[in-house]
Amino acid sequence: MSTAQPVAGLPLGSDAIPEGGEGYRSGSMWRLILAVFIENRLAIVGLGIIVFMLLFSFIGPFIYRTQQVFNNPGIAHLGPSLAHPLGTDQVGYDNLGRLMLGGQSSLEVGFAAAIIAVFVGVIWGAVSGLAGGIVDTVMMRIVDALLAIPFLVALILLGAIFTTSTLELIIVIGLVAWLVPARLVRGETLSLRVREYVQAVRVMGGSTRRVLFRHIIPNTVGVIVVNATFQVADAIIAVATLSYLGIGVPPPATNWGGELSNGLSYVYAGYWWLIYPAGVAIVLTVVAFNFVGDALRDALEVRLQKR
Amino acid sequence: MRHIPKLSFWRLAGVAAVTALFVAACGGTTTTPKTTTGGTVTFAEGPSAPPSYIFPMASGTYFSVTNLSDFSQLMYVPLFWFGNNTSDPVFNAQLSIGNQPVFSNNNTEVSITLKHWVWSNGKPITARDVVFWLNLLSAATDPNAPAVGSSSAPGPGWGAAVPGAFPQNVVSYQATGTYSLHMTLNSSYNPRWFLYNELSQITPLPQQAWDELSASGPIGNYDAGAEARTTLPNTSPAEYVPTNPGNGTSGALGVAQFINSQSQTLGTYATNPLWQVVSGPFVLNAYTTAGYAKMVPNKSYSGSPKPTISAFIEEPFTSDTAEFNALKAGSLTIGYIPTQDISQKALLEKSGYTFNPWYSFGFTYFPYNFTEPTTGPIMKQLYFRQAFQSLVNQPQYISDFLAGYGVATNGPVPTYPLHNPDVSPLEGGGQVYPYSASKAVGLLKAHGWTVNAGGVSTCTKPGTASDECGQGIANGAQLNFRLLYAQGSVALTNEMTALQSTAQQVAGIKITLSTAPFQQVIGTAFNGCTFSSPCNGWDMANWGGGWVYSPDYFPTGGEILGTGASSNAGDYSDTTNDANIKATHTAANDTAELKALFTYEDYLAKQLPVVYMPTTPYQLTMYKSNLTGLEHQGIFDELYPQYYAFS
Structure with missing residues (x-):
C-alpha cells in the first residue's frame, strides 16, 4: 500500500509539477496520515494533554513524593497550601499525590481494557465476516444479544461478581467493550473479502489464516486505531463510573472515579479540592482521546483527506 | 440484633438536661400541637441496607434491625414488647399482646395470658398462635432436625438461638385456654432474664392462615407434632427438643421452610396473601425488590395508639450521600444526616427539619x-x-x-x-x-513475631510457650x-x-x-x-x-x-x-x-x-418539624409510626 496519494497543502516543487495536471507527492501512507493528523490543532492539543497526563501520573510521583499507602487522619480535609497544593482528603492523603496515583490506575485500565477490547473484537469480527454464512450469523447474533444488555448494567453485574482490583477492572471492562469493534471490523471484512487481491490470494491457494492476518486485518487498521482511541476514553469513563458506584478498587489503591466519588461525599462541606481536580482530570483526558480519535479518523479515511 | 448505624452521647445529653431544667424552671405550661389525620411519612432506610426478609422468625442471615425492628415488627407484634418510645430499655405492657407473665414454683414455671387482640382478618390472636411460633421455633432450632435449605437460600432458623437456651430450656408448653398458656422450665431462672431474653423472642403467628406446607395446600395443624418434647442426651440440666420436628416438607419444619421460602421471594411480598394477615399497626401495601416498602394502617389493629397517618413508606438508598441529597430536597419526612455533612445541620433545621440523634441500646x-483455617489460630x-x-x-x-x-x-x-x-x-x-x-508492636514481638512495619509481619518463633506465636501458627505465618x-x-x-x-x-x-x-x-x-x-x-x-x-x-x-x-x-x-x-x-x-x-x-x-469500635447513634435523625410522635425514638432501633401525626 505504498501507492502515491494526493496530498493537499504541501508546497510543490517545480520539478514535481506535471504539466497540466494536479500536484502529487509520492510518499508512504503513514506520512500522509501524519500530515493530515498534525493539521488538526485539536488533535495536537489532545495529544499534548494525553502526554501530560501520562507524565503527570507516572513520572509525577517521582518528582512530587507523597505518602500514598499509609494515611494520616490527623491532617484530613486541609485546604490547598504550599505543603499540599491540592489539599488533603478525608483520611489525610495528599490530594495531588492521590490524583497522580489515581491517574495511573485510570490510564492503565483505559489502555489495557482498550487493548483487550480491540484484540477480541478484531479477531471476532474478522473471523465472522470472512467466514460468512451460518458462522457469521451465529457470531453476530451473540454480539447483538450482548449489545442488548445495557453497558452499565453489564459492568455493574460483572463488577459485583469479581473482586475489584485494577487487573479485574481491566478484564471486566474489556469483556464488555469488545462488541463494538467486533461489529465494525466485521463490516469492513465483508467489504474487503470480495476485493480482487483477496480473491487472488485465494486463487493462488492462500490459506484462510493468511487471508485473515495478512490481508483482511491489516486493511482494517484504520478502523481499529480510531476505535481504539475511543475505547480508551470509554474505558476511563467506565472505570470512573464503576468507582463512583462503589465498585472500584479498594483503598489504598484509587482512581479518578473513586476520587471523584469520595469528593462528592463532601460536596456540602465545601471541600472543592476533592471534587474539581479529579473531575477535570477525567474530562480533560477523555476529551483528549476523543480529539485524537477524531483526527485519526480524518487522517485514515481517504475520502476525508484533502487532495 | 444486628444494626447498621446511619450514625457525645454526653454532650447531647447535657444539652437535653439543661433544656429540661430550663423548661422546668420557667414553669411554663406545655401545649400539645394540634395534629391532623392522614398524610404519608417517608422514612429513609440505611445506606445499601433495604429490608429483605419479612418472616418474623429470621435466621442468622436475615437477623437485622432492618428486617425485624424496622420492618417485620410493624406488622407482627412480639408477644412482649420492649421499649416504650422513650429512652428506657424496659418491658412495655401497653404495646404487648401478652400480659406480664407470672413466674411460679421457684421460677420454674411461667403462666402467660394474652389480651384479646385480633388479626387483620378479624380472627382472634390466641394461645394457639403462640404455640404455633413455639413449635416452628423448636423445629427450626433443633440440632437433630434434618438440614433444610442451601447456602444461597438458607433454611428456617432463628438468629437469637443459643444452644441450651430458649426453647431448649423449656420442658413443656401448652395452651391452657384460648388466651392462656403454661410453660415448665428445666431449671430455675432469673425472671428478669427469662422475660427479657427468652420470652421476648416469641411473636404470635397466624396459625389459621400460615399452617400450611405449600401455597396451594390446605391449612392444617402440621406443626402440632413438634409440641411433644424429648430430652437431648448428655445435657444438664436436661435440654428439650421436639420429638418430631418434621423435615423440609412435613411437620413444623416443613411449615417453617414453606414460610421461609415465601419470605425469600421478595417480588411477591405485596401480593402474597400470607403477609396480608398481620397483628401489628401496619400492613404491607407495596414493595419492590430494591427495598421500597409502603405500609398502610391495619384497620383491625387492636393495640393503642392506632395509626393516624395514611401511609408509612420506607425508601431505599445505595449510599448515605444519596440519602442526604433526598433529605436536602425535602422528599423525606424522616431521614438522617451523615456525619460528613453535619455542617448542614443548621441549614436543614432552617428548612423545616428537627435534629434528633437516635441512640441504641x-x-x-x-x-x-x-x-x-489459616488466620483463625492467629486471631485466637x-x-x-x-x-x-x-x-x-x-x-x-x-x-x-x-x-x-x-x-x-x-x-x-x-x-x-x-x-x-x-x-x-x-x-x-x-x-x-x-x-x-x-504496645501493639511490643505484644507481637514478645510472642515470636518479627514485626515488619509497613510490610507484613511473620512468625519466626512458632510454638506454644509464652514467648512464641501460639498453637496452630506455623513458622513463616503472616x-x-x-x-x-x-x-x-x-x-x-x-x-x-x-x-x-x-x-x-x-x-x-x-x-x-x-x-x-x-x-x-x-x-x-x-x-x-x-x-x-x-x-x-x-x-x-x-x-x-x-x-x-x-x-x-x-x-x-x-x-x-x-x-x-x-x-x-x-x-x-x-x-x-x-x-x-x-x-x-x-x-x-x-x-x-x-x-x-x-x-x-x-x-x-x-x-x-x-x-x-466506637459506638454511635443508630442515626442522626432529621425529621420534618411538623411531624409529631418522634420526640423519642426506640432505644432498640424499633419504629413507632403509630405515634406519628402531622401538626
Whole structure:
C-alpha cells in the first residue's frame, strides 16, 4: 500500500509539477496520515494533554513524593497550601499525590481494557465476516444479544461478581467493550473479502489464516486505531463510573472515579479540592482521546483527506 | 440484633438536661400541637441496607434491625414488647399482646395470658398462635432436625438461638385456654432474664392462615407434632427438643421452610396473601425488590395508639450521600444526616427539619472469624487481639470521622442510656485497650513475631510457650487478613481505611479491604461458621454497626458471644465466658444478677472477643418539624409510626 496519494497543502516543487495536471507527492501512507493528523490543532492539543497526563501520573510521583499507602487522619480535609497544593482528603492523603496515583490506575485500565477490547473484537469480527454464512450469523447474533444488555448494567453485574482490583477492572471492562469493534471490523471484512487481491490470494491457494492476518486485518487498521482511541476514553469513563458506584478498587489503591466519588461525599462541606481536580482530570483526558480519535479518523479515511 | 448505624452521647445529653431544667424552671405550661389525620411519612432506610426478609422468625442471615425492628415488627407484634418510645430499655405492657407473665414454683414455671387482640382478618390472636411460633421455633432450632435449605437460600432458623437456651430450656408448653398458656422450665431462672431474653423472642403467628406446607395446600395443624418434647442426651440440666420436628416438607419444619421460602421471594411480598394477615399497626401495601416498602394502617389493629397517618413508606438508598441529597430536597419526612455533612445541620433545621440523634441500646463491633483455617489460630491468641485492638484509634475515629457523635467501646454492655447501672466500673471507665502503637508492636514481638512495619509481619518463633506465636501458627505465618465491610457509609469507609493503614504501617498487619452491601456482609458473617464447618472466605467482617440488644433485651450476651449461638459470627468460644453468661441467667436476686453481669462484661472487656469500635447513634435523625410522635425514638432501633401525626 505504498501507492502515491494526493496530498493537499504541501508546497510543490517545480520539478514535481506535471504539466497540466494536479500536484502529487509520492510518499508512504503513514506520512500522509501524519500530515493530515498534525493539521488538526485539536488533535495536537489532545495529544499534548494525553502526554501530560501520562507524565503527570507516572513520572509525577517521582518528582512530587507523597505518602500514598499509609494515611494520616490527623491532617484530613486541609485546604490547598504550599505543603499540599491540592489539599488533603478525608483520611489525610495528599490530594495531588492521590490524583497522580489515581491517574495511573485510570490510564492503565483505559489502555489495557482498550487493548483487550480491540484484540477480541478484531479477531471476532474478522473471523465472522470472512467466514460468512451460518458462522457469521451465529457470531453476530451473540454480539447483538450482548449489545442488548445495557453497558452499565453489564459492568455493574460483572463488577459485583469479581473482586475489584485494577487487573479485574481491566478484564471486566474489556469483556464488555469488545462488541463494538467486533461489529465494525466485521463490516469492513465483508467489504474487503470480495476485493480482487483477496480473491487472488485465494486463487493462488492462500490459506484462510493468511487471508485473515495478512490481508483482511491489516486493511482494517484504520478502523481499529480510531476505535481504539475511543475505547480508551470509554474505558476511563467506565472505570470512573464503576468507582463512583462503589465498585472500584479498594483503598489504598484509587482512581479518578473513586476520587471523584469520595469528593462528592463532601460536596456540602465545601471541600472543592476533592471534587474539581479529579473531575477535570477525567474530562480533560477523555476529551483528549476523543480529539485524537477524531483526527485519526480524518487522517485514515481517504475520502476525508484533502487532495 | 444486628444494626447498621446511619450514625457525645454526653454532650447531647447535657444539652437535653439543661433544656429540661430550663423548661422546668420557667414553669411554663406545655401545649400539645394540634395534629391532623392522614398524610404519608417517608422514612429513609440505611445506606445499601433495604429490608429483605419479612418472616418474623429470621435466621442468622436475615437477623437485622432492618428486617425485624424496622420492618417485620410493624406488622407482627412480639408477644412482649420492649421499649416504650422513650429512652428506657424496659418491658412495655401497653404495646404487648401478652400480659406480664407470672413466674411460679421457684421460677420454674411461667403462666402467660394474652389480651384479646385480633388479626387483620378479624380472627382472634390466641394461645394457639403462640404455640404455633413455639413449635416452628423448636423445629427450626433443633440440632437433630434434618438440614433444610442451601447456602444461597438458607433454611428456617432463628438468629437469637443459643444452644441450651430458649426453647431448649423449656420442658413443656401448652395452651391452657384460648388466651392462656403454661410453660415448665428445666431449671430455675432469673425472671428478669427469662422475660427479657427468652420470652421476648416469641411473636404470635397466624396459625389459621400460615399452617400450611405449600401455597396451594390446605391449612392444617402440621406443626402440632413438634409440641411433644424429648430430652437431648448428655445435657444438664436436661435440654428439650421436639420429638418430631418434621423435615423440609412435613411437620413444623416443613411449615417453617414453606414460610421461609415465601419470605425469600421478595417480588411477591405485596401480593402474597400470607403477609396480608398481620397483628401489628401496619400492613404491607407495596414493595419492590430494591427495598421500597409502603405500609398502610391495619384497620383491625387492636393495640393503642392506632395509626393516624395514611401511609408509612420506607425508601431505599445505595449510599448515605444519596440519602442526604433526598433529605436536602425535602422528599423525606424522616431521614438522617451523615456525619460528613453535619455542617448542614443548621441549614436543614432552617428548612423545616428537627435534629434528633437516635441512640441504641447496643454496642459497635466487628467479629473475627475464628474458624478460618489459616488466620483463625492467629486471631485466637489473646495477645494478637490485644495488639489489634490497640491499633483501633477510637477517639480519632470519633473526632475525625463521626463528627464527635460516638463513644469509645470497651465491652459488650451498652453505655447508653446514660448511667446505665448495668455497666461495670471497668467498662464504664477509660479505655481498657486504648490506642497504642508501641504496645501493639511490643505484644507481637514478645510472642515470636518479627514485626515488619509497613510490610507484613511473620512468625519466626512458632510454638506454644509464652514467648512464641501460639498453637496452630506455623513458622513463616503472616499477619495477612481480609476485611469485608458494608458499602455506602463514608464514615465506615474512613474508619476501615484508617485502620488498614495504621495496622500495616505500625505493626505489619496487612488488611485487604473489600466491600459489599449490608445484607451480603451479614450473610457472609452469619453463615453458620463453626469449627466443624469452618468458613474460609473472610477473616473479619464489618456490617457497619454491631448489636442492638433485641430480642435479648437484658445484655447478657449469650446470643452473640455464647458458644454456638446463631449470631456468634466467627464462633467465639470460651468456657469461662460461657460460665459467666450462664451465671447471669440463674442469679437469684438483683444483687447477684448485677454481680454476675459485671463479671461477664469485665472478662470480655479484657478478652476482646470482637474488635470494639466506637459506638454511635443508630442515626442522626432529621425529621420534618411538623411531624409529631418522634420526640423519642426506640432505644432498640424499633419504629413507632403509630405515634406519628402531622401538626
